[in-house]
Amino acid sequence: SMAIGATMDAQVAYEQFDIMAREISALGFNMDLGPAVDTLLTTWNGNLNTRTFGPDPELNSALGVAAVTALQMQLVMAVGKHFPGDGIFAGNTHLEHIYIDKDKAFLEAHGLKPFRAAVEAGVDGIMTIPAAYTAYDPDRSAITSRAINVGLLREEIGFQGLIVTDSLDMAGATIGLKKDELPGMEALKAGADILLNCDMPAAHVEELVARIKKELADGTYPEVEFEESTKRILRMKMKYCLFESPVSPGPEEVLELALPEDKSLSRSHADKAIVLLHDNGELPLTGKKVLYV
16 A cells, blocks of 8 residues: 555556456455545654555545546445544554544544545545544444544544454554453444454354343343444445345456556556655666666
8 A cells, every 4th residue: 555655546446456356256255445545744653664555635535536536437436445544543452542632623634534535535444443532432442442433533523434443463453451351342332334453263153142142131231332333334235135146256356366467557557656755866767877786
């Protein structure tokens, strides 16, 4: 994504994500946990590196909209991440508890702008991040914060698609939780629709399922919210034709991988991504004698 950002060209973003969408669709995938539309303001962030477009929220908005449009035009659901904005802090949410103390004005200008643009463009998924944004919720990470999931994302921004958590095995997912509170359960009660866990033992899955059943039974997790979330998921399945289309790709689809014209286009994008960061006065080299050693 950083290479796409270096081109500063929304058409490049659209074309590259169109290639990606066609190829992952041919492999049987119907959702992409991307694009990352975070505004990267510090190189000390341990999460993003080259995964986002760069430090300019306006450019990130334009490139993010292009990426979302390209993915969803090919019936691959886009999931903008990491709401309400990674990249504006140092540290690594996989390994530590991160608290962002920026005020709402700063978060609006730098973190939220690309997400608002993506929502306006019709993105169908948003992924939340396991970091705490004290301006919205001083106690919990975005993953388990109802103030962020419902108050900010649903009610203020108007997002009606699927809220997907970042991986629940990340350290930040437990911010503000008591020892007997499960991040997955708390995320559902905060408004999440889909729980992501990259490395969850079967016993923990069974524990979470049992907890969901228990809290539905005793009303701690309102059944009406569970039903609304289920309906949102089913609507997306219908929108992306998942009840009609086979999950496994056929031989015809696999033949669509690595098409020569796509390789050529990607190479042209890579060439365009080469940018000059520093010049001590030696460039351009035209008309100069150059010694190669």
